[in-house]
Every structure is written in structure tokens, then in C-alpha cells.
Amino acid sequence: MANQIADLLDRPKEYYNVDGVGEMGIGFMTLGYALFGWLNSHAPDGSIWRQMYTLFIFVGVMVSIVHYGSKAIKNRITYPRTGFVDYRPRDKYWIPMGLGAGVSVVISVGVVMGMRRHWDLSMAGPLVGVLIAVAYIRIATTVRWKWAIFGVVLAGSLAVALLPPDVVESFGGLGKSIPAKLEGSFLLTFVLYGAALLISGCVSFWLYLRHTQPPAQEGE
Amino acid sequence: MNQQVRAIADLDRIIHEPGRLMIVALLYAVDRSDFLYLQHETGLNKGTLSSHLSRLEDAGYIEVEKTYRGKTPQTILRLTAPGRKAFEQYRQQVKRAL
Numbered sequence: 192m193a194n195q196i197a198d199l200l201d202r203p204k205e206y207y208n209v210d211g212v213g214e215m216g217i218g219f220m221t222l223g224y225a226l227f228g229w230l231n232s233h234a235p236d237g238s239i240w241r242q243m244y245t246l247f248i249f250v251g252v253m254v255s256i257v258h259y260g261s262k263a264i265k266n267r268i269t270y271p272r273t274g275f276v277d278y279r280p281r282d283k284y285w286i287p288m289g290l291g292a293g294v295s296v297v298i299s300v301g302v303v304m305g306m307r308r309h310w311d312l313s314m315a316g317p318l319v320g321v322l323i324a325v326a327y328i329r330i331a332t333t334v335r336w337k338w339a340i341f342g343v344v345l346a347g348s349l350a351v352a353l354l355p356p357d358v359v360e361s362f363g364g365l366g367k368s369i370p371a372k373l374e375g376s377f378l379l380t381f382v383l384y385g386a387a388l389l390i391s392g393c394v395s396f397w398l399y400l401r402h403t404q405p406p407a408q409e410g411e
Numbered sequence: 412m413n414q415q416v417r418a419i420a421d422l423d424r425i426i427h428e429p430g431r432l433m434i435v436a437l438l439y440a441v442d443r444s445d446f447l448y449l450q451h452e453t454g455l456n457k458g459t460l461s462s463h464l465s466r467l468e469d470a471g472y473i474e475v476e477k478t479y480r481g482k483t484p485q486t487i488l489r490l491t492a493p494g495r496k497a498f499e500q501y502r503q504q505v506k507r508a509l
Contacts, residue, residue, distance in 0.1 A: 273447065
């Protein structure tokens with residue numbers, strides 16, 4: 192019985208992605224970061240893509256699109272069909288922000304340590320990809336077909352790891368601030384992960400529309 | 412009476428009913444939700460759900476707010492502080508009893 196209560200307590204969290212909007216948002220953001228990273232490393236010196244303020248504007252635009260886009264889909268489609276949920280501030284803001292900050296710190300420290308100790312950093316991107324795939328298991332256990340997405344991210348990360356180093360480096364730009372093979376491996380992993388999540392979110396959204404009814408005119 | 416039996420006897424009967432237990436557990440995990448969400452998640456029909464919600468409201472465990480989303484009436488539900496505390500106690504009692 193305690194397990195059944197624990198399952199019930201988890202259901203509202205799963206509901207956030209019932210329409211695929213959560214995955215679409217993360218996929219869009221990840222692809223956006225990959226695009227910015229590529230532009231930043233391939234643009235000539237003095238280009239706006241090499242300025243720090245451009246990053247803040249770019250991130251601000253992406254966050255606004257995801258925030259207001261998600262809100263519009265939820266308000267117009269999801270809430271009228273299967274109901275409205277407002278999450279607790281702890282689940283809405285503090286836990287995601289804490290997790291994001293924690294992961295960023297761990298990756299940054301790992302990269303700095305790797306650069307100082309001259310590790311082979313071409314494996315950093317695929318390693319992060321494998322960790323992302325492992326984290327995705329939580330979503331895959333709730334919806335069976337999403338195991339395919341787990342497989343794609345895992346296999347894709349391994350494929351990036353097996354690519355010849357010069358191919359990985361060619362994606363990484365000039366290697367002025369960070370090694371080209373490190374940047375290349377991260378960009379490839381981000382493109383793979385972002386595309387997989389965006390596609391998964393779109394499929395979920397399509398299935399949600401197929402399996403739910405538009406609202407009736409009567410009230411409750 | 413041994414402790415396990417007493418733990419079962421002391422269970423909050425308002426929360427212990429399966430339909431109400433589902434409602435309280437779902438509301439515990441969120442800040443607030445609407446009637447349609449609870450109906451969708453619990454699989455209860457409108458009449459049964461309304462009756463359980465009235466019982467929980469009478470006990471002071473939930474707050475009910477009638478509002479509109481556009482032109483559609485909407486019932487917003489939120490677990491009160493006593494409701495939250497009662498559910499936490501109920502979970503502890505169930506753990507002790509099992």
C-alpha cells in the first residue's frame with residue numbers, strides 16, 4: 192500500500208510531460224545551445240556570436256519561447272482536455288534550478304580538471320550523452336515506446352565516441368578557448384540529444400491529441 | 412491491544428477511503444489542481460468525485476474555489492495545511508501498521 196501511495200504521489204510529475212511539452216522544451220533548448228556553440232566557435236573574431244552579451248540575449252529569447260510556448264499549449268490544449276495542475280514552487284523552480292546548477296558545476300569542474308591533466312577529452316561529450324541516456328530511463332519506464340529514445344541517445348553517444356578524432360574536431364571550430372575535440376564531441380552529443388527529445392516530444396504531443404477528446408461545452 | 416493493531420484502529424477514516432486517499436495523495440504532490448484533472452487521474456465519475464470532495468471540504472482538508480477559465484466554469488482544489496498534516500500522519504500510521 193505504501194508503494195501505491197508513492198506511485199500516486201509521482202503521477203502529477205509525470206503529468207507535466209503527458210503532452211510531450213516538457214521534452215519539446217528541453218530538446219529545443221539543447222539544440223539552441225548547440226547552434227549557439229557552433230556559431231560561437233566558427234564565427235570570425237569580433238563577430239557578435241563571440242560576444243558574451245549575445246549569449247545572454249540568445250538564452251533569454253530561447254527561455255521566453257519555451258516558457259510562453261509551453262504555457263500557450265497547456266492553456267489552450269492540455270488543461271481543457273485532461274485538467275489543470277499548478278506545481279509547488281519547490282518542484283517548479285528550486286529543484287530544477289538546483290539540479291541544473293549542480294550538473295553545470297560537475298561538468299565544468301570535470302572539463303577544467305581534464306584540460307589541466309591532459310586527459311583525452313574527446314570522450315567527454317559521449318560520456319555526458321550516456322549519463323543523459325541513463326537519466327532518461329525514468330521517463331522510459333513510464334511510457335514503453337520511449338525506450339526507443341533511450342536506445343537512440345545511448346547508441347548515438349557510443350557512435351560519437353567511435354567517430355575518428357579529426358571528424359569530431361572539425362565540428363569544434365578553431366579550438367581557441369577550449370580544445371576543438373572537446374567542443375566537437377559536446378556539440379554532436381547536444382545535437383543528438385536535442386533532436387531525440389524534440390522528436391519524442393512531438394510524437395507524444397501527436398499521440399496525446401489522438402487519445403484525448405476536446406473539451407465538451409458543459410461545465411463541471 | 413498491540414501497537415500494530417492500534418495503528419490500524421487509529422487510521423484517519425476520512426483519508427482511508429480509497430477514493431479520498433487517491434484525491435488527497437494527488438493534491439499533496441501539487442500546489443493546486445482542478446476537478447477535471449482529479450477526475451481524469453482517479454477514474455471516478457463526477458458524482459462520486461463531488462461527494463468525496465464535499466466530505467474532504469467538510470473535514471477542512473481541502474479548499475474549493477469556483478472560478479472560470481474563459482467562459483468555462485472551473486473548480487480549483489487545494490490541500491489545506493491541516494489536510495497536508497493529516498495525510499503525512501496517515502502515511503506514517505500506514506507504514507507502522509504494515
